[in-house]
Amino acid sequence: MEIVWLLIDTFLVCFLFVFLMLVMAMTIRKFSDSKRKERKKIVIYLAGPMHNCNNSQMNNWRQKAKNYFKDYDYVKFLDPVEKEEINMKGAVEGDKEMIKKSTVVIANCWKFSVGTMMEIIYAWENGIPVYVISKKKGIRENWWMIYHSKLVMKEAWRVFSYVRQDYCKGVE
Numbered sequence: 001m002e003i004v005w006l007l008i009d010t011f012l013v014c015f016l017f018v019f020l021m022l023v024m025a026m027t028i029r030k031f032s033d034s035k036r037k038e039r040k041k042i043v044i045y046l047a048g049p050m051h052n053c054n055n056s057q058m059n060n061w062r063q064k065a066k067n068y069f070k071d072y073d074y075v076k077f078l079d080p081v082e083k084e085e086i087n088m089k090g091a092v093e094g095d096k097e098m099i100k101k102s103t104v105v106i107a108n109c110w111k112f113s114v115g116t117m118m119e120i121i122y123a124w125e126n127g128i129p130v131y132v133i134s135k136k137k138g139i140r141e142n143w144w145m146i147y148h149s150k151l152v153m154k155e156a157w158r159v160f161s162y163v164r165q166d167y168c169k170g171v172e
Contacts, residue, residue, distance in 0.1 A: 132152040134152065139152075
């Protein structure tokens with residue numbers, strides 16, 4: 001009779017051990033899945049000239065960026081064109097807050113813009129990588145621009161591609 005109880009005890013201990021291991025494995029998996037989901041959030045700030053620009057000049061390239069990343073549901077855009085600040089302090093502070101919340105900045109320097117240059121410096125000073133688009137050779141070859149940017153290229157699609165490669169690969 002003692003052998004039967006010993007077998008039952010051994011079975012119960014083994015069953016309990018396997019059950020606890022399964023619970024731990026499920027807990028670890030849920031934790032790692034939640035961490036993976038946290039890593040998926042990529043926030044892109046879209047910097048570019050706005051002063052003395054028409055809607056097309058401000059929005060067309062930004063829409064192309066959004067379309068390029070449309071299949072990546074974990075990519076979010078912070079677009080200063082979409083905010084409704086009408087005073088200087090609110091606009092500048094709002095842009096700075098959006099930049100701080102960003103994972104990366106894409107700056108389109110299709111023309112010289114003091115505001116865009118300030119955004120690039122602000123992002124760099126806050127440790128946020130900046131990818132620059134500019135067809136203007138003088139901007140692309142400027143040492144200050146090169147120093148404060150992770151990448152400076154002529155074509156928007158190439159910049160988008162590098163951002164996707166650096167931030168979206170392996171996250172899917």
